Amino acid sequence: MQVVNTPIQENEKLNAKSDKVAREKPKTDPINGSHANVGETVGKPFAKHPKMTMRNVDVFYGDKQAIYDVSLDIGKHEVVAMIGPSGCGKSTFLRCLNRMNDTIDICKVKGEIKLEELDVYHPKQDVVPLRARVGMVFQKPNPFPKSIYDNVAYGPRIHGLFERKTDLDEIVENSLRRASLWEEVKDRLHSPGTGLSGGQQQRLCIARTIAVSPEVILMDEPCSALDPIATAKIEELIAELSKKFTIAIVTHSMQQAARVSHRTAYFHMGKLVEVNDTKRVFTNPQHKLTEAYITGRFG
Amino acid sequence: MDFSQIFMVMAATIAMTFFLGRYRALKLGQATGGRKSLNSLPTYYGSLMAMWCGIPCFILLALWMMFDDVIISQAIMQELPQAVLELPTNERGLIFNMISNTAENGARAGAEPYMVAAAERLQSLRETSQLTLIACLASLFLVIMLVVWAKMSAKTRARSQVEKGFKWLLLICASIAIFTTAGIVFSVLFESIRFFQSVPLTEFLFGLEWSPQMAIRSDQVGGSGAFGAVPLFAGTLLISAIAMVIAVPAGLMAAIYLSEYARPAVRSAVKPLLEVLAGIPTVVYGFFAALTVAPFIRDTGGLIGLSVSSESALAAGLVMGIMIIPFVSSLSDDVINAVPQSLRDGAYGLGATRSETIKQVVIPAALPGIVGGILLAVSRAIGETMIVVMAAGLAANLTANPLESVTTVTVQIVTLLVGDQEFNSPKTLSAFALGLMLFTITLVLNYVALLVVKKYREQYE
Incomplete structure (x- = not known):
C-alpha cells in the first residue's frame, strides 16, 4: 500500500478547499433523514492524476432517482472504496463506470463520466472497448461453465489480444499468477472452473478480468460470498493489484474498506456524503451521517 | 333411483x-x-x-x-x-x-x-x-x-390424520398414470408376443419389405405378407429428421430472441402467440400439410424440374417441424432464462458483445437443458400421427429422398387398425408390435432427455 502514497499526498492540496466547507448538522434523525440534510459532498472527492472523473452524475431507474449529483475522481493506481447502507446507490454508481447499467432498460445516466479523455457515456461510444479498459469483478463468483484455462482465455479471445497459441498460454499463466491462483490450478487448467472453491472461483474471476489488461478494475462486493480466509487472500491481492491497476471497490465491510483502500467514499440515499483518505474517514469523519454509519448507529 | x-x-x-x-x-x-x-x-x-x-x-x-x-x-x-x-x-x-x-x-x-x-x-x-x-x-x-x-x-389429532388421508389421495392420483402405463404396456406386449409367434422377431426388426396383406384363403391372389419394419422406421426417421431440421434452429433462435433480445412488451406478446401454435389441433396441421404445403412443394419442384410426389416426406416433415417449434422454443426459453444473470454480467464485464455472450456463455451453460428439450421434441415428432397420415402417404418406400412418398410407423398402425379387423391375423397383430417398438423408442428418448435435464438442474442449485 505504500506504493500509492504519492497520489494521495498530491490529492491533499487539491481537496484542501472542500475540506473547509462548513457542515450543518442534520436536522432529523439520520435513519429517517431525507436527502435535504445530506448537502454537498465533504472531504476531497478530486484527485490530481485522475484515471476516471465523474462530474454531476445522476442516475434514474425509470422515474426513481437513484444517484444525486455525484462528483468523484479515482486517481491512477488508487484504490477507492465505496461504502454505505444497502440501497444507497454505491453499486449503481460503480456499474455506471463501465456502463454495466446498459443491460437495464429503464436505467438512465446523466452527467459526465470520463476515463482519462474518453467520454464513457458518449452516444457513439462502443461499450466493448470501454469494458476492455474498465473490467469488473462481481459479488458472487461467476466463472463460466468452461475450463479454468478457457475462463481466463475468454477475454483475450473475444478481444483478439494474441496471435499465437503460446501467447495465449502466457497471458493465461500471467493472469493466474497475478491473481495468485497459478500454483493451485496449474495442474488442472482444463478442469471446469465451477469445480473450484468459492475463494478460488473469485480469484479465477479476477484473473479473467486482468487477462484483458484493463486499466481500471471495478469490484462489486467481491468478498461478500467468501469466508474470512478467502477474503484475506483477495484483500492481499487487491493491494498487489493496485500497483498496476486502478481499483474501485464497493464493500459492505468497513474493516475491508479500511484495510484495502486509499480513499473511502461514503454514500447515503443516492448522495455522496463524504470522501476522504481512508484513515481520516474512519478516525475523524467530518459528516454526521458518516460518523453515524461507521460507529454502527445505522446501516 | x-x-x-x-x-x-x-x-x-x-x-x-x-x-x-x-x-x-x-x-x-x-x-x-x-x-x-x-x-x-x-x-x-x-x-x-x-x-x-x-x-x-x-x-x-x-x-x-x-x-x-x-x-x-x-x-x-x-x-x-x-x-x-x-x-x-x-x-x-x-x-x-x-x-x-x-x-x-x-x-x-x-x-x-x-x-x-x-x-x-x-x-x-x-x-x-x-x-x-x-x-x-x-x-x-x-x-x-x-x-x-x-x-x-x-x-x-385431526390435522395429522387429514394430512395422512390427503397424502394417500395424492399417491392414488400419482399411481393412476403409472398403472395406466403398465396396463398399456402389458396389453401391447401380449399382443406383440402373439404376433412374434407367427412372424420371427428378426424378420420384423431387419426385414426391408413391408406389405402386411395376408392371404385369407389359400387360393387368394396378392400378398403373402412381409413384415419388415425397417422401411417404416426409416420413414419415421426421415420425417422426424426433416421436422427437427426445421424446429431446432427456428425454435432455438426464437427462444434466444425472446429471452435475450426482446423487450418485455414484445416478449409478453410474442411468447403466447408462439404457444398458440402448440394449441392448433394436429389434424388441422395435417390438412394444411396435405392441401397447401404438399401441392406447393410439388409445383415448385415441377418448376425446377424435380419430380415430387404429391404426398412427400418433405411436406409432412416441414409442417411437423413448424408444429414442434413452440415445443423447442418454450423449453429452451425456460432453460436460457434459468442461466444466472451473473454469468451474462461476467461476460459483459469483460467486454463481450451480446451475441458473443449468447454464443459462448449462455448457450453452453444452457446446453444440457436445451438438449433435453430437443429430445422431448424428437419423441413428440416420432409419435406424431395425424400430419403424416394426411400428408406423407401410405407407400412403404425405403428411401432417403424427401421428395418421395414414405410412410411411418404411426401411419401403418392407424391403417392396420381402421375398419373391421380379425384379431388373430398377423396383419392386425403387427400393429401392436409396431406400437411396442415405438413406445420403447420414445420411452428411451424421454428417459435420456430426463437424465440430461436432471443433470442440468444440479448445476445451479
Missing part, C-alpha cells in the same frame, strides 16, 4: 358432514376453553369427519357396483330351464341379454314364457338389491358418523 343418483345424494350428505364435524369441534372448543384448546383448526375436524364417513361408504358403493350384476345374473341363470343351461356360453349370454331386455322394455313377440318369468325375477332382484344398498349405505354412514361424533375430542 340408479347408481349415479345414489352417488350424488351420498356425495351431498358427506359434504354436509364436513360442517357437522366443524360444528362439533367448535362445540368441543367452547366446552374446553376456546378454539385454542383444540388440537387442530376446526376445518380439519370437519375434513376428518367427512373423510371417515366418506371413504367406507364410497368403497361399499364401488364394491356393490362391481359385483351386483354378476351375482344377480348368476342367480337368474341358475333358475333357467335345464335345456338352456346346457347351451354353449355365447348362446346363454344371448338368452340372458333377451331376458334383461324384456325386464327393461317389456315382453316382445317371440319371448318364451320362461324368459318373461325370469325377467320379472330379474327386475325384482334388482330392486331388492338397490334397496338393500341404500339401507346398507345409510346405516353404515349413520354408525360411522355417530362413532366419530362420540370419539371426537379436543385432543383428536
Whole structure:
C-alpha cells in the first residue's frame, strides 16, 4: 500500500478547499433523514492524476432517482472504496463506470463520466472497448461453465489480444499468477472452473478480468460470498493489484474498506456524503451521517 | 333411483358432514376453553369427519357396483330351464341379454314364457338389491358418523390424520398414470408376443419389405405378407429428421430472441402467440400439410424440374417441424432464462458483445437443458400421427429422398387398425408390435432427455 502514497499526498492540496466547507448538522434523525440534510459532498472527492472523473452524475431507474449529483475522481493506481447502507446507490454508481447499467432498460445516466479523455457515456461510444479498459469483478463468483484455462482465455479471445497459441498460454499463466491462483490450478487448467472453491472461483474471476489488461478494475462486493480466509487472500491481492491497476471497490465491510483502500467514499440515499483518505474517514469523519454509519448507529 | 343418483345424494350428505364435524369441534372448543384448546383448526375436524364417513361408504358403493350384476345374473341363470343351461356360453349370454331386455322394455313377440318369468325375477332382484344398498349405505354412514361424533375430542389429532388421508389421495392420483402405463404396456406386449409367434422377431426388426396383406384363403391372389419394419422406421426417421431440421434452429433462435433480445412488451406478446401454435389441433396441421404445403412443394419442384410426389416426406416433415417449434422454443426459453444473470454480467464485464455472450456463455451453460428439450421434441415428432397420415402417404418406400412418398410407423398402425379387423391375423397383430417398438423408442428418448435435464438442474442449485 505504500506504493500509492504519492497520489494521495498530491490529492491533499487539491481537496484542501472542500475540506473547509462548513457542515450543518442534520436536522432529523439520520435513519429517517431525507436527502435535504445530506448537502454537498465533504472531504476531497478530486484527485490530481485522475484515471476516471465523474462530474454531476445522476442516475434514474425509470422515474426513481437513484444517484444525486455525484462528483468523484479515482486517481491512477488508487484504490477507492465505496461504502454505505444497502440501497444507497454505491453499486449503481460503480456499474455506471463501465456502463454495466446498459443491460437495464429503464436505467438512465446523466452527467459526465470520463476515463482519462474518453467520454464513457458518449452516444457513439462502443461499450466493448470501454469494458476492455474498465473490467469488473462481481459479488458472487461467476466463472463460466468452461475450463479454468478457457475462463481466463475468454477475454483475450473475444478481444483478439494474441496471435499465437503460446501467447495465449502466457497471458493465461500471467493472469493466474497475478491473481495468485497459478500454483493451485496449474495442474488442472482444463478442469471446469465451477469445480473450484468459492475463494478460488473469485480469484479465477479476477484473473479473467486482468487477462484483458484493463486499466481500471471495478469490484462489486467481491468478498461478500467468501469466508474470512478467502477474503484475506483477495484483500492481499487487491493491494498487489493496485500497483498496476486502478481499483474501485464497493464493500459492505468497513474493516475491508479500511484495510484495502486509499480513499473511502461514503454514500447515503443516492448522495455522496463524504470522501476522504481512508484513515481520516474512519478516525475523524467530518459528516454526521458518516460518523453515524461507521460507529454502527445505522446501516 | 340408479347408481349415479345414489352417488350424488351420498356425495351431498358427506359434504354436509364436513360442517357437522366443524360444528362439533367448535362445540368441543367452547366446552374446553376456546378454539385454542383444540388440537387442530376446526376445518380439519370437519375434513376428518367427512373423510371417515366418506371413504367406507364410497368403497361399499364401488364394491356393490362391481359385483351386483354378476351375482344377480348368476342367480337368474341358475333358475333357467335345464335345456338352456346346457347351451354353449355365447348362446346363454344371448338368452340372458333377451331376458334383461324384456325386464327393461317389456315382453316382445317371440319371448318364451320362461324368459318373461325370469325377467320379472330379474327386475325384482334388482330392486331388492338397490334397496338393500341404500339401507346398507345409510346405516353404515349413520354408525360411522355417530362413532366419530362420540370419539371426537379436543385432543383428536385431526390435522395429522387429514394430512395422512390427503397424502394417500395424492399417491392414488400419482399411481393412476403409472398403472395406466403398465396396463398399456402389458396389453401391447401380449399382443406383440402373439404376433412374434407367427412372424420371427428378426424378420420384423431387419426385414426391408413391408406389405402386411395376408392371404385369407389359400387360393387368394396378392400378398403373402412381409413384415419388415425397417422401411417404416426409416420413414419415421426421415420425417422426424426433416421436422427437427426445421424446429431446432427456428425454435432455438426464437427462444434466444425472446429471452435475450426482446423487450418485455414484445416478449409478453410474442411468447403466447408462439404457444398458440402448440394449441392448433394436429389434424388441422395435417390438412394444411396435405392441401397447401404438399401441392406447393410439388409445383415448385415441377418448376425446377424435380419430380415430387404429391404426398412427400418433405411436406409432412416441414409442417411437423413448424408444429414442434413452440415445443423447442418454450423449453429452451425456460432453460436460457434459468442461466444466472451473473454469468451474462461476467461476460459483459469483460467486454463481450451480446451475441458473443449468447454464443459462448449462455448457450453452453444452457446446453444440457436445451438438449433435453430437443429430445422431448424428437419423441413428440416420432409419435406424431395425424400430419403424416394426411400428408406423407401410405407407400412403404425405403428411401432417403424427401421428395418421395414414405410412410411411418404411426401411419401403418392407424391403417392396420381402421375398419373391421380379425384379431388373430398377423396383419392386425403387427400393429401392436409396431406400437411396442415405438413406445420403447420414445420411452428411451424421454428417459435420456430426463437424465440430461436432471443433470442440468444440479448445476445451479
